[in-house]
Amino acid sequence: MMRVEGALRRVAAVTLSAVALCAASAAHAQGAGTSNESERAKMLFGSGAQAYASGQFSAAIQAFSEANRILPRPAIAYSLAQAHRRQYFLDKNKAHLELAISGFRAYIEQVPDGGRRADAAQALSELEPILARMGETSPARGEPKEPAKEPARLMITTQPSGAVFTIDGKDRKQAPYAVEVAAGKHRVHASLEGYFDEEREVLAVDRTLVPIPIELRERPARLRVTGPNGCDIFVDGRPVGTIPQSEPLELASGSHLVVVTKNGYKAFSQDIDFRRNEPKTVSVALEPTGQRIVARSLLISGGALVLAGGVFSVLALNRQSAALDIPDAQRQGNVSPEDARDYNDAKDARDRWRTGALLAFSVGGAALATGLMFYLFDRPTVLPPRARPEDRRTRPSSPSSPSSPSSPSPAMEPMEMSMVPLVGPSFGGAALTGRF
CATH class of the missing domain: 1.20.58 (Methane Monooxygenase Hydroxylase; Chain G, domain 1)
Structure with a gap:
């Protein structure tokens, strides 16, 4: 149970550090006028946090180190120490142990109270006895030795996450993932079901982790409406075509109000849910009024x-x-x-x-x-569709409050x-x- 709680605290530490970094970097950008560097530091820290969460601590160290160099902050130093700590337990490299202890001590010195002091103190109580058993002097009396230089890495992240990507047609991985590559140009191809594939050329830098965020574009759903010729088709209140259609309608995923009308016939109105890249056919049989x-x-x-x-x-x-x-x-x-x-x-x-x-x-x-x-x-x-339970919960309670622009307009009174x-x-x- 204590191990689970400790793991949760460490994950929370990285999350809180990300929040602190965003606030600190914004203040730094306003005060020093280095907005571009601040944005790069935030991107590096975000890539490091994703690498840390996926267990790639070496890549996280690389990202946190570069972010801390650009924008030194206690929150980044704490996350860097955490990454060294986790990496030490994987490869038993003493340099990671020393850097972790040094980072936690530096954090305690920089943060007089509050913050993650309690977690840093607990980590020191765990790591310092390990170093003492090795017969080494305390890192406070000398600078720790740096571990081996890290290789060039590309940190691939996608929005949404979970996309599969390849580097130069090889190394099929699932994002987020940090890939070791040779310095130079590379081609990244990302794909995810329901989204358009994305491909771009990137430049890897020696001994540097380069964040590569990729935003995937959603594939639209496709709607074909069949019914009497000459009917008008409306989606969410907008005219989009007539029957017969020359080609299916492309719609974003989610719920859409589909209305089919023709003079002299009762209107067809239905709220339909669409998924990404989903084809749907709606057959309409209109009754005369x-x-x-x-x-x-x-x-x-x-x-x-x-x-x-x-x-x-x-x-x-x-x-x-x-x-x-x-x-x-x-x-x-x-x-x-x-x-x-x-x-x-x-x-x-x-x-x-x-x-x-x-x-x-x-x-x-x-x-x-x-x-x-x-x-x-x-x-x-055209009558508005019956309100869903979640729609009724969000509807204003006061009948005199103004209606939202997105809410359906009241039905027009029929002519008599x-x-x-x-x-x-x-x-x-x-x-x-x-x-x-």
């Missing part, structure tokens, strides 16, 4: 009424023609009483057919106009229209009402 069904019914019935009005008009003209034939015959003096009755019946039939035609044309025209308006203004209403036929003894028509 109630307004579109009413519009079609009005157009069909209106057309039928207009057609009936035409038929009634023909019949009215026919009866009128028959009625006109009788006065022509009367002028010639050969009209019987039966012909007079036929004349009156034809006039009455003509008036009835004419009234029916006018009524059919009026109601049919109103139905056609209303149906056409319903048809043309049947825009889809209605028509009431009006029929009287001598007229016909319709009253049209609507709400927008």
Whole structure:
């Protein structure tokens, strides 16, 4: 249990040292105007911390030493001493033991109180007896001997971590990793599932650890939407194309709101999760809206009424023609009483057919106009997707608080229209009402 606690303390020491380094280097950059050197020291320290965490203590020593040379800080010195300490227990090189003791003592001298003094004192209580048993004098009375010079190294780190990389097509390793190389130019190739491969040329310097941070670009997910031709596709509120698509849509991984709309149909709306480099196909079957069904019914019935009005008009003209034939015959003096009755019946039939035609044309025209308006203004209403539990937790509790720009806008109220036929003894028509 004590060994586990000690290991945890050592890992915490490196983490806290990294935080202290960032703060100290920022202050140094502002005071001395050496921002470039400060950034290089932070990069070296970060590479050393990753090497330390992966058990590459020799590479960590190399990185911490260079960082401490550029930007001397107690936090870096403490981490360097820790790396020497761990390396000593691996290779039993006395020089690492001496440098570890010297580094911990220097840290205690530089930090009067607080910090990692307790951990440094505990490390000294562990290391000094080991050196004493070797019969050597205390490092405080003389400078310790430097270990052998380190080779050229490339410290490969990737964002995200875990990528596989090669140096000049060889030495397949998983980042983060420090690779010993010959001084000079080298080609680094990094790859990770779901990301684009990255390749770059780097320069290794003799007896120096060179940090090589590589940021991998995410491969987008691909979305293909199938459905009725002419549908509009929206992703997260932005128009991105129509059906049929010429090629799949490329989307960043994560959750996206996919909406498919077409005039006269209920909108399709779905929140879909995408993973990196994942192909997905969404098949959409849209249902006609109630307004579109009413519009079609009005157009069909209106057309039928207009057609009936035409038929009634023909019949009215026919009866009128028959009625006109009788006065022509009367002028010639050969009209019987039966012909007079036929004349009156034809006039009455003509008036009835004419009234029916006018009524059919009026109601049919109103139905056609209303149906056409319903048809043309049947825009889809897009409702926001049902909120997820995590979305409800982050939603403001106050109803009066302003909404976030990223939150879905409220659905637009649908248009409502209605028509009431009006029929009287001598007229016909319709009253049209609507709400927008």
